[in-house]
Every structure is written in structure tokens, then in C-alpha cells.
Amino acid sequence: MAVILAARRTAVCPRGGAFAQLRIEDLAAPVLRAVLADADMPAARVDEVILANALGAGGNPARRAALLAGLSEGVAGLTIDRQCAGGLDAIVLARALVDSGAAEVVLAGGAESYSRRPLRAMMGPDGQAMPYDQAPFTPWPERDPEMTEAAAALAERLGVTAKAQADWAVASHARARAVADWPEIVPLEGVARDAFTRAMTPALAARARPLxxxxxxxxxxxxxxxxxxxxxxxxxxxxxxxxxxLAGVTLGGNPEEPGLVPVAATAAALERAGIGPADLAMAEVMEAYAVQAMGCVAGAGLPMGSVNRSGGALARGHPIGASGAILAVRLFHGLAQGHGYGLAAIAAAGGLGTALVVARSGA
Structure with a gap:
């Protein structure tokens, strides 16, 4: 059975902030080194590095990060793109390599520099460059909504009010601010706490810019x-x-409503692990949007007391390729002081959902 032996992350900084000048490998390499140090694992024993990235310009960032981290030149590095789910999918893939015997020591996760993402354009039929921001996630434009529009449609369908969403966001910030220390974070550029977390109040949330x-x-x-x-x-x-x-599941679903696909992935992962929602001591659910998290928690029947106990992405930010791996890092450290089962779940553009179920000794 595959085991997570160590887990670390950088702080999360909004684009244009403290990490604005850092390349993908500059973000990743210090974390790779810290993970190996925590596990007292020699770099020479690493078989592979799997790195998720959604916005980079190619060039296999996993290889660049491995080299910068001082790993053996024999480590080829594998970069994957499953958008928001990629960081968690990298861990699911690492588990498959280890369980199959193809590898024994794998570093897996994600890194994203939203600040240094490339300008993108595709060539049109007439040979003219056509700039774009969101890549196509389906072959049908009419079934490929912009993510905020998809979240708004989900809120309308579920009847989730603006106030209910704001209350969720306020609670996320409050839980994050209540944490005194973040041992999971590798200090970088002088930053050792998530930079976006603030004293959010209902009044501030009510005045936030409509999207x-x-x-x-x-x-x-x-x-x-x-x-x-x-x-x-x-x-x-x-x-x-x-x-x-214990289990890792990635499923596809309706691309027009990507936010709820983790519900099915969570159910499948819990079934494979042989447990139910009530057995979870901790659940890290991605908060790309408050309504998306609310819909997944309700749809999967997760006990609220176990969900995002130290805040979520609304209080951190969303570094796309790294977001899923951050959930797993939070589980590793959140369950470190005791026994129990943990769940990480995330949605991705195009109608994807990934869930990972883990357990500490004794569970």
C-alpha cells in the first residue's frame, strides 16, 4: 500500500504579490527539498517527480524543478495538466506507480505561478493570432462555460443566496485566522503564512465587488x-x-456543471476505502467558489465539523495546479496528532472531480 511519508507547501500569495518574480521551479524546488528533509530521504532514492501545472508554457516544469532541487539527473520528471484537480491527481498517479511496483519513492504535487503565466494565443484559420484567457475544456463552446458563470448558474439552481455564500467565506477566513502556526509551510521570500487571509466580516463581504x-x-x-x-x-x-x-478516484461529469462532480468522486472513493462520510475525522474540500464547496459538502453528506477546519481556498487563494496538492498537505498535518480518516476533494474545469481518502495509523 502506498504511503504519504512527508508533505509540505509554500504559503499561497495572490498574483502580483510576494512570489510575483518566481518561476514555477523556484516555487517548487524548496518544497521538494523540504519534503525530503522531513522524511530523512536521500535525493538519490527518488524515482520520479510528478508536478501538476495548468498555466505554464510547457518545457516540462517537473524536470526543471527536479534539477533545481538537486535531484539525480536520472529523474525525468512528469508534468500533468488536469487544471484545478491536477495537484491531487499527481498524488493519485504516484500512488498507482508505487502500488504497481513501477516506482518506490515519488514526489508528487503541483506548482503554479499565476503571476508569470504566459500570454496565450492560437492561430485562426486565416493565420491571425487569436488571444484567449480560458483554454477550451470541451469541443463544444456552448457546453464550455466560463467558471464564474458556471458557479453563478449553480447557485441559482441550488437556491444558494448571496448571503449564504458570504457567510461561508467569512467563516473560512475566521477559521484560517484562528490558526497560530503553520508547520506545513516552507518559508519563501520571507512569507510563512497565507498572504490573503484577513478579518473578513459580513459587512465587508456584502460590499465585495459583484462578479x-x-x-x-x-x-x-x-x-x-x-x-x-x-x-x-x-x-x-x-x-x-x-x-x-486508501483510495483515489477521478471522474468526469457534466462539463456544464463542473462544481458538483466531486460528489460522485467522493462517494466512489469512500466506497473503495470501505468507510462512510460519518467516519471522516477531517475533510479538505476545495473552495474555488463558496457555492461550489457548499454544494459538494451537502451533496456528499460530509459532516460540517470535519470540513476545512482551518479555512479553505477562499481564505488562501487558488494556485490552480497546486490547489489539490495543498488539500493533501493539509490532511497530512491535520491528522498528524491522532488517528482517523481524511478526505480531499476538488472540482476542475471541463467537468472533472477528484477525491483522495487517507488514514493515519489506528484507523
């Missing part, structure tokens, strides 16, 4: 820069240490 429908700047996660990685090893290498990976 689409009931979605506001307070109830949508800000674009951000960050990196997060875990060390996935075989149980032989773990030797009784770490956090066991």
Missing part, C-alpha cells in the same frame, strides 16, 4: 501563486510511518 449573478469577489477564490508536494513511498520504505492512501 456574475450572486458570485462576488468575496465568494470566489483569488488567483494565486504557490507550490505543494508530498512524498509517496511503498509501505516497505515507510516502515510503519506516515499516512496510508
Amino acid at each position: 456574475v449573478g450572486t458570485i462576488t469577489a468575496a465568494t470566489a477564490a483569488v488567483a494565486a501563486d504557490a507550490a505543494a508536494f508530498v512524498l509517496v513511498v511503498s509501505d516497505r520504505v515507510a516502515a510503519g510511518r506516515g499516512m496510508r492512501i
Whole structure:
């Protein structure tokens, strides 16, 4: 059985902030080194690095990060793109490599520099460049909504009011601010706490800039820069240490309503792990939008007391390729002081959902 032996991340900084000058590999390499140090794992033992990235310009950032981190030149590095779900999917893939025997020590996670994302354009039929911001996620433009528009449509369908979304965001910030120390964070550029977390109040949330429908700047996660990685090893290498990976599931669903696909992925992952929602000691659910998180928590039947106990992405920001891995890092450290089951769940553009179920010793 694959085991997560160590897990670390940078702070999350909104684009244009403290990490604005850092390349993808500049964000990732210090985290890779910290994870290996935490596990007392020699760099020479690493078989592979899997890095999720959604906005970069190619060039295999996983390879660049591995080299900058001082890993063996024999580590090829694998970069994947599953958009928001990519960081969690990297861990699911690492588990598959370890469980199959194809690898024994894998660094997996994600890194995103929203600040240094490339300007993008595709060539039109007439040979003229056509700039774009959101890449196409389906072959049908009419079934490929902009993400904030999709969130607004979901809120309308579920009957979730602007106030209910704002209340969720206020609570997310409050829980994050209540945390005194963040041992999971690798200090970088002098930043050791998530930079966006603030004293959000209902009055401030009510004054937030409207985006689409009931979605506001307070109830949508800000674009951000960050990196997060875990060390996935075989149980032989773990030797009784770490956090066991019980199940990992990625599913596709309706591309017009991507926010709720994690509900099905969560149900499938819990079933494979042989547990139910009530058994969870901790659940990290992505808050790309308040309504998306609310819909997933309700749809999956998750106990509210276990969900995002130290705040979520509304209080941090959304570094797309890294966001799923951040959820797993939070689980690793949140369950470190006891026994129990944990869940990480995230939605992605195009109608994707990924869920990971883990357990600490004794569970």
C-alpha cells in the first residue's frame, strides 16, 4: 500500500504579490527539498517527480524543478495538466506507480505561478493570432462555460443566496485566522503564512465587488501563486510511518456543471476505502467558489465539523495546479496528532472531480 511519508507547501500569495518574480521551479524546488528533509530521504532514492501545472508554457516544469532541487539527473520528471484537480491527481498517479511496483519513492504535487503565466494565443484559420484567457475544456463552446458563470448558474439552481455564500467565506477566513502556526509551510521570500487571509466580516463581504449573478469577489477564490508536494513511498520504505492512501478516484461529469462532480468522486472513493462520510475525522474540500464547496459538502453528506477546519481556498487563494496538492498537505498535518480518516476533494474545469481518502495509523 502506498504511503504519504512527508508533505509540505509554500504559503499561497495572490498574483502580483510576494512570489510575483518566481518561476514555477523556484516555487517548487524548496518544497521538494523540504519534503525530503522531513522524511530523512536521500535525493538519490527518488524515482520520479510528478508536478501538476495548468498555466505554464510547457518545457516540462517537473524536470526543471527536479534539477533545481538537486535531484539525480536520472529523474525525468512528469508534468500533468488536469487544471484545478491536477495537484491531487499527481498524488493519485504516484500512488498507482508505487502500488504497481513501477516506482518506490515519488514526489508528487503541483506548482503554479499565476503571476508569470504566459500570454496565450492560437492561430485562426486565416493565420491571425487569436488571444484567449480560458483554454477550451470541451469541443463544444456552448457546453464550455466560463467558471464564474458556471458557479453563478449553480447557485441559482441550488437556491444558494448571496448571503449564504458570504457567510461561508467569512467563516473560512475566521477559521484560517484562528490558526497560530503553520508547520506545513516552507518559508519563501520571507512569507510563512497565507498572504490573503484577513478579518473578513459580513459587512465587508456584502460590499465585495459583484462578479456574475450572486458570485462576488468575496465568494470566489483569488488567483494565486504557490507550490505543494508530498512524498509517496511503498509501505516497505515507510516502515510503519506516515499516512496510508486508501483510495483515489477521478471522474468526469457534466462539463456544464463542473462544481458538483466531486460528489460522485467522493462517494466512489469512500466506497473503495470501505468507510462512510460519518467516519471522516477531517475533510479538505476545495473552495474555488463558496457555492461550489457548499454544494459538494451537502451533496456528499460530509459532516460540517470535519470540513476545512482551518479555512479553505477562499481564505488562501487558488494556485490552480497546486490547489489539490495543498488539500493533501493539509490532511497530512491535520491528522498528524491522532488517528482517523481524511478526505480531499476538488472540482476542475471541463467537468472533472477528484477525491483522495487517507488514514493515519489506528484507523
